[in-house]
Amino acid sequence: MSLTNPTQLQRxxxxxxxxxxxxxxxxxCRFSCDLQxxxxxxxxxxxxxxxDALLSGCAHLTREQFLxxxxxxxxxxxxxxDNGIFEMTLECxxxxxxxxxxxxxxxxxxxxxxxxxxxxxxxxVRNTLIEYREHTGALAxxxxxxxxxxxxxRRYHYESLLGATEIGSITDDTLRxxxxxxxxxxxxxxxxxxxxVFEQVVHTFSRLHRSLADTHSAEAAPPTTHxxxxxxxxxxxxxxxxxxxxxxxxxxxxxxxxxxxxxxxLQVGLAILGKVGGxxxxxxxxxxEKEGLTYGIYARSxxxxxxxxxxxxxxxxxxxxxCATGLRATFRELRDWQRNxxxxxxxxxxxxxxxxxxxxxxxxxxxxxxxxxxxAVQGRSPHDFITLPSRLAAVTKATxxxxxxxxxxxxxxxxxxxxxxxxxxxxxxQLASELS
Amino acid sequence: xxxxxxxxxxxxxxxxGFQHIHTVAGISEYRLRHNxxxxxxxxxxQDGVITSNITYHVGSRDEAxxxxxxxxxxxxxxxxxxxxxRKRGIDSGAMQLERDSGxxxxxxxxxxxxxxYFSYPAExxxxxxxxxxxxxxxxxxxxEDFLPEQGNVLSEFDMYFGHPExxxxxxxxxxxxxxxxxxxxxxxxxxxxxxxxxxxxxxxxQAYYRPDNATLTIAGDVTPRxxxxxxxxxxxxxxxxxTPIPRLTITEPAQEGLRHVTVERESGTxxxxxxxxxxxxxxxxxxxxxxxxxxxxxxxxxxxxxRLVDTGIASRISFQLEPSRDPNxxxxxxxxxxxxxxxxxxxxxxxxxxxxTVADIRPLVKKxxxxxxxxxxxxxxxxxxxxxxxxxxxxxGDWPAFTAVAETIAAITPTQVRQRLRTLFTPQHxxxxxxxxxxxxxx
Numbered sequence: 001m002s003l004t005n006p007t008q009l010q011r012x013x014x015x016x017x018x019x020x021x022x023x024x025x026x027x028x029c030r031f032s033c034d035l036q037x038x039x040x041x042x043x044x045x046x047x048x049x050x051x052d053a054l055l056s057g058c059a060h061l062t063r064e065q066f067l068x069x070x071x072x073x074x075x076x077x078x079x080x081x082d083n084g085i086f087e088m089t090l091e092c093x094x095x096x097x098x099x100x101x102x103x104x105x106x107x108x109x110x111x112x113x114x115x116x117x118x119x120x121x122x123x124x125v126r127n128t129l130i131e132y133r134e135h136t137g138a139l140a141x142x143x144x145x146x147x148x149x150x151x152x153x154r155r156y157h158y159e160s161l162l163g164a165t166e167i168g169s170i171t172d173d174t175l176r177x178x179x180x181x182x183x184x185x186x187x188x189x190x191x192x193x194x195x196x197v198f199e200q201v202v203h204t205f206s207r208l209h210r211s212l213a214d215t216h217s218a219e220a221a222p223p224t225t226h227x228x229x230x231x232x233x234x235x236x237x238x239x240x241x242x243x244x245x246x247x248x249x250x251x252x253x254x255x256x257x258x259x260x261x262x263x264x265x266l267q268v269g270l271a272i273l274g275k276v277g278g279x280x281x282x283x284x285x286x287x288x289e290k291e292g293l294t295y296g297i298y299a300r301s302x303x304x305x306x307x308x309x310x311x312x313x314x315x316x317x318x319x320x321x322x323c324a325t326g327l328r329a330t331f332r333e334l335r336d337w338q339r340n341x342x343x344x345x346x347x348x349x350x351x352x353x354x355x356x357x358x359x360x361x362x363x364x365x366x367x368x369x370x371x372x373x374x375x376a377v378q379g380r381s382p383h384d385f386i387t388l389p390s391r392l393a394a395v396t397k398a399t400x401x402x403x404x405x406x407x408x409x410x411x412x413x414x415x416x417x418x419x420x421x422x423x424x425x426x427x428x429x430q431l432a433s434e435l436s
Numbered sequence: 437x438x439x440x441x442x443x444x445x446x447x448x449x450x451x452x453g454f455q456h457i458h459t460v461a462g463i464s465e466y467r468l469r470h471n472x473x474x475x476x477x478x479x480x481x482q483d484g485v486i487t488s489n490i491t492y493h494v495g496s497r498d499e500a501x502x503x504x505x506x507x508x509x510x511x512x513x514x515x516x517x518x519x520x521x522r523k524r525g526i527d528s529g530a531m532q533l534e535r536d537s538g539x540x541x542x543x544x545x546x547x548x549x550x551x552x553y554f555s556y557p558a559e560x561x562x563x564x565x566x567x568x569x570x571x572x573x574x575x576x577x578x579x580e581d582f583l584p585e586q587g588n589v590l591s592e593f594d595m596y597f598g599h600p601e602x603x604x605x606x607x608x609x610x611x612x613x614x615x616x617x618x619x620x621x622x623x624x625x626x627x628x629x630x631x632x633x634x635x636x637x638x639x640x641x642q643a644y645y646r647p648d649n650a651t652l653t654i655a656g657d658v659t660p661r662x663x664x665x666x667x668x669x670x671x672x673x674x675x676x677x678x679t680p681i682p683r684l685t686i687t688e689p690a691q692e693g694l695r696h697v698t699v700e701r702e703s704g705t706x707x708x709x710x711x712x713x714x715x716x717x718x719x720x721x722x723x724x725x726x727x728x729x730x731x732x733x734x735x736x737x738x739x740x741x742x743r744l745v746d747t748g749i750a751s752r753i754s755f756q757l758e759p760s761r762d763p764n765x766x767x768x769x770x771x772x773x774x775x776x777x778x779x780x781x782x783x784x785x786x787x788x789x790x791x792x793t794v795a796d797i798r799p800l801v802k803k804x805x806x807x808x809x810x811x812x813x814x815x816x817x818x819x820x821x822x823x824x825x826x827x828x829x830x831x832x833g834d835w836p837a838f839t840a841v842a843e844t845i846a847a848i849t850p851t852q853v854r855q856r857l858r859t860l861f862t863p864q865h866x867x868x869x870x871x872x873x874x875x876x877x878x879x
Contacts, residue, residue: 025813055736067737068799074806093810120746127751127773130704136598242703242873244594278540279515279531289528292584295592319594349536356538359557363485363656365817419598 006372006382011206012213014187017376018198019369027097027193028366029090029201030373034222035181036084036154044158045125045166046174047081052121053175054079057112066103075100083303084154084222085377086182097197101204109208111179113172122167132159136240136247136418141315143236143416144249148311150227155303155311183212184219190373192365226308228253231414235432237425238418246323246419250330251313252410258306258378262403264391267301269400269408272342272350273333274299274314280353282333283314293326294318306378312408320424324431327415331435338409341401355389412436443836451664453672461839463826464660468667471676472648476826476835477663478655480819486561486656487819489553490568491830493651494644496622497547497762498684502631504617505624506640508545509589509632513641514552515543516581518574530567533560540820545622548761549831555820558657565670568652572645572674582634593626600699600707600871601769605756607697608711608869612765616688648676651830656819688763694863696870703873706772708781711867712860714766717759718829718837721856723844725766728856729755731800732789733768735807738800740770743788749776759828765867766860778870789857797850808845 008017037043055077056063070077075092077100092100132138142157149155158166187209191201231252256262274281276298279289283297297316304310314334318326361367375385415432443458449466454475457465463478495507517529526532530552534541539556554564596602606621613619623629652671654663691713715721732739733755744750750770757766770781815822829838837844859865 021817024817026810026817028814064737071735071737071803072799072806074803074808074810076807076810091810091814093813120748123748123773124745124751127748127771130774131751131771134704241875242600242701242705243598245591245598278534278542279528280535280538285528285535288584288588289531290584292587293591295588295595317591317595319591322591352536353534353538356557357540360485360538360540360555362483363487363555363819364821366814367818 006386008376008381009202011202012209013185014189014205014209015376016198016202016205017188017190017372017382018195019190019192019365019372019382020195020198021193021365022195024193024197024365025094026365027090027092027094027191027197028369029192030190030369031088031090032188032373032377033086033182033185034084035081035086035178035185036222037181038152039084039154039156039158040151041158041162041166042169042174045162046170046178047084048125048159048162049118049121049167049170050175050178051079051081052124053113053118054107054111056117056121057114059106059110061106063117066107069103070100073100077104094193094197097193097200101200105204105208108182109211111175113175115172118170118172122170125167126164129159129162134240134242136238136243136245137315137317139238139240139418140247140249140416141313143238143418144251144313144414145311147231147233147236147414147416148228148251148253150229153227155226180216181219183216185222188373188376190369190376192369226310228309231412234412234414234436235428236414236416237421237428239422240419241422243419245317245319246417246421246424247315247317248327249313249315249416250334250413251311252408252413253309253311254301254304254407255309256304256407257309258304262399262407263304265395265399266403266407268347268350268354268392268395269337269342269404270299270301270312271354272346272400273337275350275353276300280350282337283316283330286333287316287326287329291329293322293329297330317419320420323417323424324427327431327435334413338404341404342397344397347395347397347400351392351395354392358388449664450661451668453668454664458836460836463835463839465835466660466664468647468671470672471674473667473671473674474651475664475667476651476653476830477658477660478653478819478822478826479658479660480656480816480822484558484657485555485819486558486654486658487553487555487823488561488564488568488655489551489653489823489827491651491653491827492550492552492645493548493649493681493831494550495546495548496620496624497617498644498682499617499620499624500684502628503636504620504628505589505622506632506636507550508623509586509629510637510640511543511545511550511552512585512589513575513577513582513637514571516578516585517576518570519576520570520574522576530571533563533567539564546831547618547622547758547764549827551827553820553823561658562666562670565666569670569674572647572650575641577634577638577641579634582632582637586629586632589623589629590626593623593629596623597626600701600703600705600873601709603699603701604707604709604869604871605767607699608709608767608867609765611695611697611869612711612713612867614689616686616762617684618760618762618764643682646676646681647671647674649681653823653826653830655823655826691864695867697867698870698872700872700874702875703871704875705871705873706778707871708770708772708778709869709871710768710770710782710785710861711765711869712768713763713865714757714860716762716764717832718834718844720844720848722759724848724852724856725860726757727801727804727845727848728853728860729757729766729768730804731797731853732857734804737803739788739792739796740768740785744770744781744784748773749781749784759832761832778872782868786861789861792854792857794850794854797853801848801850801853805846809842812842
């Protein structure tokens, strides 16, 4: 099984990208659509319910029948909505693709959204949100993000705030409203598999679009709702007594889009600070390896897109006893990086590191498709991804440091903490005042 | 169970100094005669990428009381400098290759083995083998390297221990095993981790890190000739001690009747765990257990998903079944919805299992087999995924069984699954666990 040249084609509202594997036995396919309207608790509840509701019956099939048809083919179909983006991921063997595509066609064209199934899903969502309230990593992140964005922004996280009222208010009409949005907006589809597989996918989704075009008009493009706000507090805490560690998300806005000249240098700069995965970033090298303060500490940008600004954050955890030492060490490294920038040695090493990791992506069908899809969603081509190493080679120490200095020198960085914070509250307040 | 029947007969090794053991489904096994190192080579069309993994046949099963988690601690230390690293002024050990080149590097420890793997462009093949050969014998294990890493392992322990499933598993393992080292978690007890000495680590390292206790797996853009030449160059001079590899031979006493443990915390979560004893991996009985638990818990059509989650009694169902060399404990985890008790749900599960018919099970078995076929096909699209999966079979001492998984599962009948479920969920095979959250919340 080997990769040959990927291609992209545009059909009406859909961008199709083909990642060809000539003799692949399997198909891996990603579908994305931006569903975002102005965010709200009701919208968040609706998208949570939609994830399961779409898999719960369509056309002439009940939920049981639909799942039976899908599972007897050994296919996996996962749906989720995150930051307002509808995502569908399909994994199956090539030999069964045609039958799976038929199911997906019916699922998207004629979802049932029966009352019985909605009742089941609402109960399930209520139950799973109870566990969410102890997921301290997610809570720390949500606290940070919710301090940076207004409640109408796509990034605002409602999971820990949703109650029975919001969930109970969702009807099949609400879900059909979301589907109207899906039908009218642009689709991005990336397919890993043979040429024949790609043709089958293009044919299916083009036919679906034509069928829907008869009854639905194109929707306006999603609102650019990066409704940012200036944080009013430098420290946010959420108490979860059952955990052993305190999770932290520390960050601020990034006031650029991916089309900005500074974007790639900033990504390299953030990788030098805290590359996610592995041990290469400064934060892991120093705070974990040399100082032994945490099992993991990383930094990255999130939700920066072609049209919207995003934010960056450091994410980690410390024991309550070590959180003061850990936070001081983190801010020491962060300030050094912000004030003094990166060194030439680091730039050279990270150009190699990121180029190698680009190569390694191609050793996996799924990782290749995921990478190409991420680019396609941002309006970029497979060629853009393939030529990334040459753009990395052109990044310089000066452009990296300029981007850090210009775009990541916030007057206030927000510290969001979740976990057994109560015994450390006073200490954290004092630290936040000292460090921010 | 093994696919040895389909193995090619041994032939001459393409490089001298090696014994070709056999080739099964394109994967070839060799033994380096001089020191007993085992090598598996799986060529894959990977466009210039190789994944290699060295499995040391040592894990938490080799740990005595008072030094639990030592294998895992030592795994962390294998990334610290060796004698030659220090001479060259390298203070980050094996990680230096990642820092210089971006090669993917990591490791993990489990019950019976410790794995160290790299994934990298083929040009780094010699560098990787050089690192593996060097750190097999030449770690310096200095206190200044050990102390911060001990802190990291304590941090890792705390990360896991905060999760209800881990906290409950931790207690259930200790309850299930009176004698066998499977009775402690791989990471060990926090108290033991905090009390480690460098001398303990040194002793463990010298006992288990040796060529005749290791299997090197190489997959990707590589030929057997090229791979064996490089292995000979880097490992050929290493000696295996004449002393035997220390092994704890422990027979777990038979269980008489149901065992139970409770963990209480200030938490909004209530969790029920049903532990069932199962056979060693990769026997047919292990696969029957896997298929049985999958039919019970895996996916939206599974028995307990339909009867507990879809009815609002539980919010989540999952199971954990490890590929261990010895009989072990598998666990079904059921997160209870508010208003439902551990005891009542346990009774429900038993009732559902007792009422299951072959007709109920048959379609679910077919679907699990279909999913497994898809998963096996996806494994071949990534050398990293393939090596990760193959390593478990290497650890169990029967790697050819990896090539026969689909056939093994397809041979299991619905009647066998029903019988297996009834056998597993009997009191003398069970340990139950209740995680009781004293801070009840609802939505």
